[in-house]
Amino acid sequence: MVQYLETDVLIIGSGGAGMYAAIAAADHGANVLLLDKSIVGRSGATIMAQMTVAAAVGEEEPDDWRFHLKDTIAAGRDLVDEPLAKILCQRAPEKIWQMEEWGVGWARSGNHLTQVHAPGHDRKRCVYVDFLNTGPATARTLRNQVRKFDNIRRVSDLIVTDLVLQDGRAAGAVALHLETGQAVTIAAKATVIATGGLTSMYNRNSASANMGGDGYALGLRAGAELIDMEFVQFFPIGHLAPRMTGMDPIMWDPFRYKLGGRLLNGKKEEFTQNYGAPEDGKYVVTRDAATYAIFKEVEAGRGSPHGGAWLSFEHIPEADLRAAFGPVIDKLANNGIDLTKMAIEVAPIAHYHMGGLRTDDSLATTLPHLFATGEAVGGANGANRLSGNAISETFVFGELAGRSAAALSHSAMPDIHHAAQPFLDIIAEASNRAGGGMTPTAATASLQTIMAEDVGPFRTADGLRRALDNLAQLAATLPELPTGGAMAFNQQLADWFGLRNMLVVARTIATAALARTESRGAHQREDHPGLDQAWTYNQVVRLDGDDIRLFRSEVRRLAQEELA
Amino acid sequence: MSERLTTNLKIRRGTPGDAEAYDVIEFEFEAGQSVLDALRWIRSNRDASLAVRYSCINANACKECVMRIDGRTGYACTTALKPGEMLIEPLPNKRLIRDLVTDTLPPDERLA
Numbered sequence: 001m002v003q004y005l006e007t008d009v010l011i012i013g014s015g016g017a018g019m020y021a022a023i024a025a026a027d028h029g030a031n032v033l034l035l036d037k038s039i040v041g042r043s044g045a046t047i048m049a050q051m052t053v054a055a056a057v058g059e060e061e062p063d064d065w066r067f068h069l070k071d072t073i074a075a076g077r078d079l080v081d082e083p084l085a086k087i088l089c090q091r092a093p094e095k096i097w098q099m100e101e102w103g104v105g106w107a108r109s110g111n112h113l114t115q116v117h118a119p120g121h122d123r124k125r126c127v128y129v130d131f132l133n134t135g136p137a138t139a140r141t142l143r144n145q146v147r148k149f150d151n152i153r154r155v156s157d158l159i160v161t162d163l164v165l166q167d168g169r170a171a172g173a174v175a176l177h178l179e180t181g182q183a184v185t186i187a188a189k190a191t192v193i194a195t196g197g198l199t200s201m202y203n204r205n206s207a208s209a210n211m212g213g214d215g216y217a218l219g220l221r222a223g224a225e226l227i228d229m230e231f232v233q234f235f236p237i238g239h240l241a242p243r244m245t246g247m248d249p250i251m252w253d254p255f256r257y258k259l260g261g262r263l264l265n266g267k268k269e270e271f272t273q274n275y276g277a278p279e280d281g282k283y284v285v286t287r288d289a290a291t292y293a294i295f296k297e298v299e300a301g302r303g304s305p306h307g308g309a310w311l312s313f314e315h316i317p318e319a320d321l322r323a324a325f326g327p328v329i330d331k332l333a334n335n336g337i338d339l340t341k342m343a344i345e346v347a348p349i350a351h352y353h354m355g356g357l358r359t360d361d362s363l364a365t366t367l368p369h370l371f372a373t374g375e376a377v378g379g380a381n382g383a384n385r386l387s388g389n390a391i392s393e394t395f396v397f398g399e400l401a402g403r404s405a406a407a408l409s410h411s412a413m414p415d416i417h418h419a420a421q422p423f424l425d426i427i428a429e430a431s432n433r434a435g436g437g438m439t440p441t442a443a444t445a446s447l448q449t450i451m452a453e454d455v456g457p458f459r460t461a462d463g464l465r466r467a468l469d470n471l472a473q474l475a476a477t478l479p480e481l482p483t484g485g486a487m488a489f490n491q492q493l494a495d496w497f498g499l500r501n502m503l504v505v506a507r508t509i510a511t512a513a514l515a516r517t518e519s520r521g522a523h524q525r526e527d528h529p530g531l532d533q534a535w536t537y538n539q540v541v542r543l544d545g546d547d548i549r550l551f552r553s554e555v556r557r558l559a560q561e562e563l564a
Numbered sequence: 565m566s567e568r569l570t571t572n573l574k575i576r577r578g579t580p581g582d583a584e585a586y587d588v589i590e591f592e593f594e595a596g597q598s599v600l601d602a603l604r605w606i607r608s609n610r611d612a613s614l615a616v617r618y619s620c621i622n623a624n625a626c627k628e629c630v631m632r633i634d635g636r637t638g639y640a641c642t643t644a645l646k647p648g649e650m651l652i653e654p655l656p657n658k659r660l661i662r663d664l665v666t667d668t669l670p671p672d673e674r675l676a
Contacts, residue, residue: 003675040673042626043619050623136625156673177675179661184675208620243596246642248623335596439612484613488579488662492612 002424003177003184004417007033007153008409009402010172010188012160012215015044016391017374018194019142020398021405025192026149028406033186034152035175037159037494041143043210045196045375046394049135050248052118052126054388055092060115060124065089066563067122072389073563075120075286076354076382077521078536079228082558083361084380088389088396095395096127104141105129116258118387120286126388131326132251138391157489158184160214161497162423163191163222163370164416170222170370171414174423176431176497179489183427185420187413190369190405193219193357194398197375198509199232201502202350202456203448206238206250210498215376217501219357220508224367226541227378227553228355229505230512231522233385234457236290237263238349241306244335251328252311252346253387259324263290264310264343265302271309288384288521291348291457298347308347313339348457352390354381354522355512358540362404363397369408373401379538379556383521430496434485440496443481447474447502455510460527464514468507475503508541511548515539568592569647573602575614576653579662587611593645599652600629600640603664615663616640631655631664 008030011018019041022034036043056063069089073080096113100106106127107114115124129137146152157178164172164185172188195215200207216226237256239249255261263279265271272279275296277289285293294309304310313321318340322329325339337344356378357365365372372378374394381389454467478500484492516539518532519525537552570592577585589610591602603616620626622641629640632653640652658666667674 038617038619039626039628039669042628047625048620048623139625154670154673155675156669158675179667179675182675208626209618243594245596245598245622245644246624248620248625441608441612445608487613489615489617489665490613491607491615495612 001182003182005033005184005186006413007031007186008189009033009192009405010186010190011035011192011194012173012218013044013194013196014040014154015194015196015374016046016138016142016394017376017398017401018192019146020395021192021194021373021402022152023142023145023149024399024402025406026151028403030151030406030409032152033188034146034154035158035160036156037178037210039156040154041139041146043208045208045211046391047135047139048206048208048248049138049391050132050251051134051254052116052128052388053096053134053391054118054121054126054386055096055392056089056125057093057096057113057115057127059113063123063125065093068092068125069563071121072381072386075384075386077384077531078382079520079538079555080382081379081556083556084359084377086558086562087361087400088380088393091396092392095392095399099138099141099395102141102145104137116254118257120386121388128254131328132248134391159494159497160218161427163218164420164423165222166414166416166419169368171419172416174420174427176427176493178494181431181486181488181490181493183424185416185424187416189411189413190371190408192371192373192401192405193376194373194401195376197353197356198505199350199353201448201451201506203445203452204238204347205350206235206248207350212498212502213505214498214501215372216356216505216508219365219367219370219372220504220541220543222367222370223543224365224370225358226355226508227358227538228382229508229541230516230539231354231383232350232457232509233287233352233354233522234291234348235351236287236294236348237311237346238351240308240345240347242336242344244337246331246334249349250351252344255313255324256311259313259316259320262312262315264312265297266304267302268310271297271302286384287387292524294348295458304345306345306347308345310343311346312343314341314343352385354378354383354385363401364404371401371405373397383523430483431486431493433483435482437480437482438477439492440481440483440499441492443474443477444495444499444502447471447499447506450474451506455506455513457522458524458526459513460525461514464510467510468514471503471506471510478503504543507548511550512539512541515550569595569645571602571645571647572649574649574651575664577663580660591645597645598641599633599643599645599650602645603640603652615661615665617665617668630668
């Protein structure tokens with residue numbers, strides 16, 4: 001038996017962007033169905049963010065959203081979709097105050113919000129919640145708001161496997177209920193993809209379990225376009241060693257620029273200046289530059305013992321460490337880490353995806369009635385995201401996508417009983433494949449290795465072609481991979497659907513990376529070093545049958561007077 | 565590199581109504597690794613059918629991986645592995661779904 005649900009607005013994914021979109025859509029009168037493949041408001045990337053949020057609220061020193069926009073465009077290496085970035089920077093301050101009104105509790109110094117100077121910004125612009133609590137506080141605040149609306153229905157453990165079209169529009173989805181293995185059909189007047197990025201496609205990442213590029217694959221298969229897929233941001237100083245649990249692996253960054261943590265090579269010498277990015281005692285080296293410097297240092301045999309760099313706070317007085325880290329010092333002690341006596345090891349890890357669904361200024365994708373929000377949106381960050389912009393875009397793009405989708409509530413409810421059938425058949429077939437051999441869970445690990453080895457931050461034509469071959473071989477095994485058959489909470493089946501999505505998204509990254517014969521931001525070609533002005537284009541990806549089609553598109557710019 | 569340690573995880577398996585059954589799986593680890601590290605390794609390398617709820621993996625932010633470890637309720641992601649044997653079971657006070665997964669959802673978030 002297949003359940004059949006109807007809603008005005010279907011939101012797939014319930015991190016910060018999905019929840020904010022649900023609130024906005026419900027506030028505009030729409031009935032909302034908010035889904036998560038894990039637990040609503042707990043899974044996804046937002047809750048893991050221990051970091052800062054960029055917004056020109058000007059609390060610490062005078063600021064203007066135009067300065068924030070200028071920094072965002074500069075960080076994006078000339079590929080930023082400027083109208084989208086303008087929306088992000090202009091509306092971020094009002095969202096910071098909205099969150100404050102909802103009780104998020106931004107850190108304060110006296111009577112104003114505390115703002116720190118994060119890498120790539122021209123001034124102190126980034127707010128946060130103490131201590132390392134930005135993500136959990138954000139998620140909790142939005143969960144509380146979502147619960148206030150009777151017209152938001154939340155459903156956890158529901159995995160959307162395909163979007164369904166009717167008359168050339170997005171008209172809902174089919175989904176697999178993890179607990180029971182039942183298929184569900186969902187008719188929707190408008191659909192919002194809020195599934196985050198794709199970083200769990202890499203074996204070393206800062207992602208939660210469900211950041212496997214699902215939304216990109218759902219959109220692609222339904223006919224939507226993706227943009228900037230070659231730009232995967234690696235976070236330069238992800239935690240590497242010793243093993244540390246109970247903390248986000250990207251936690252070191254705010255302390256590095258708050259306290260001045262020193263980045264050192266295996267010989268305990270500063271090295272970023274050898275790659276054109278001196279620390280100058282300010283510790284504001286941008287992410288792409290720091291990633292490059294660490295990779296090159298390791299390659300030259302000057303890495304730390306586990307193959308990264310040292311991060312040292314040993315020169316900071318203990319009292320200053322205690323003041324800055326607060327109770328985090330005790331969590332570190334539980335992991336056997338005493339920063340006054342030892343450096344820790346860090347290395348670049350997959351952290352964020354700049355690319356995503358191609359949208360207009362209302363966050364409508366190229367497929368009618370389909371919207372994107374949060375990290376799933378491509379373009380606003382160009383070739384490299386500015387530190388602190390990810391949570392800002394969950395707020396701003398969340399609100400915008402929710403409002404845009406709600407505006408379609410007056411349209412007729414689609415009837416997708418018939419159109420859903422081929423996709424229900426896929427669920428039925430996949431659910432019925434017991435048997436042995438390589439599991440989709442193990443195959444996913446193979447895909448992560450392929451991506452890390454040949455589609456990481458440093459790429460060559462040979463490596464990218466090898467990756468595409470390896471991905472094709474893995475894809476050929478997909479129809480036969482055993483899913484365990486019918487059982488409750490069948491994660492092996494969930495892994496199969498996740499791998500199915502990863503395989504198509506991985507090809508879009510490798511294909512776009514192979515075509516871009518230059519180095520820019522997060523995309524570095526060892527065989528094409530240096531930025532090439534002739535490549536000041538965005539690349540757009542479309543799926544044609546099983547083939548990936550690549551197009552060039554002019555970067556969308558603002559008029560000069562809008563930037564002044 | 566730190567030394568390799570060994571533990572045998574005794575893991576409760578099955579759905580409501582099944583006879584009580586445990587799998588014992590050996591796992592080699594480095595000091596500091598978590599119970600969740602072991603359970604994820606088992607899913608990728610030994611038995612993908614093991615049901616275990618988790619999301620954030622490492623940060624102890626999502627609070628999804630709550631279970632019974634050596635008779636005490638705790639998070640698999642922050643409980644350090646210890647050499648010898650460890651007993652891993654689902655929460656006793658929640659409706660069992662399968663293996664280590666129990667119904668921990670708010671009642672109004674279930675697919676009715």
